[in-house]
Amino acid sequence: MTRHLLTWIDWQPAEVEDLLVLADRVRSRPADFGQALSGRLLGLLFLKASTRTRLSFERGVRQLGGDGVFLSAADLQVSRGETMADTARALSIYLDLIMARLGAQSDLEELARHSAVPVINGLTDDSHPCQALADLLTLRDEWQDLRGRKVAYVGDGNNVAHSLIVVAAKVGLSVSLACPEGYRVDRRYLAAAQRQAASTGAVIEEVADARAAVAGASAVYTDTWVSMGQDSERESRLAALSGFAVDAKLMAHAEPGAVFLHCLPCHRGEEVTAEVVDGDRSRVWRQAENRLHAQKAIMLRLAGVS
Helix, strand or coil: CCCCECCCCCCCHHHHHHHHHHHHHHHHCHHHHCCCCCCCEEEEEECCCCCHHHHHHHHHHHHCCCEEEEEEHHHCHHHHCCCHHHHHHHHHHHCCEEEEECCCHHHHHHHHHCCCCCEEEEECCCCCHHHHHHHHHHHHHHHCCCCCCEEEEECCCCHHHHHHHHHHHHCCCEEEEECCCCCCCCHHHHHHHHHHHHHHCCCEEECCCHHHHHCCCCEEEECCCCCCCCHHHHHHHHHHHHHHCECHHHHCCCCCCCEEEECCCCCECCCECHHHHCCCCECHHHHHHHHHHHHHHHHHHHHCCC
16 A cells, blocks of 8 residues: 555654654765665645745755656646546656645645555645654754653644644654634644544643743744735734744743744744744754755655665
8 A cells, every 4th residue: 555644643653753763864874875766756746836845855856866856737737627636647657756735635635545656745734744744853953852842832723733733742742832713723633633642641732822832842833824825814814813923032931942943934023033033042944954854754765765
């Protein structure tokens, strides 16, 4: 059966731990993997624009000895009405791996259902699993052991938050969420994370306000309040989320030395102040770098070569 990465929900804790170990090996000993995907072709389907996702996957597959082909909506017949199922069947003939950055999670699931090759979720409106693995890799760089630590996630309970809570629960990392009414995380992802947390000792919780979430946290995480396709909601979003910005005053409620995370792009003066995102406690550029290593590990594992 072909293995995909659509969300972290169906991955076992040991598999996530193994991926983190592999990502660290790939990062520290890149020459060992320089031909691991020789002769393999990765399809990069982008129905949503990207900076970090596109560059990290293109660079990553080449560093593994493979090659990648970029496919935008204009390059695909799906833009002219071909079904996602037929698109998947066609792509499977020519490609060895597919990375898809789409809108609807249901489209990604349809793609994977009819694909004969592994599909990697490069982002959907529901989930961003590659980012979450890079986040864990970044936090392991800080603490080595993730168990017993707490991350505060503040702001919009979006796709980044969904993937974070699910994969954090797999490794025993607690997450405290502070999101306003109407912007809370999807109940399906919260329930999945809490079920997993019950067996790993993590605590995945929602709290009333940002200060309560940040209290005792070793890391504070936020994301943009207005994502792609939400421009028409901009004013209402900014108003609803205005009490959830991460600034130095909020960071002061976290543990001494707590780090700041953001998946980027950020909007200084909205979800985070420049003082925080550009400060010495920010790890946002380490996260961006770790996307490359985490995704190389994912490609290797799904390709069955490591």
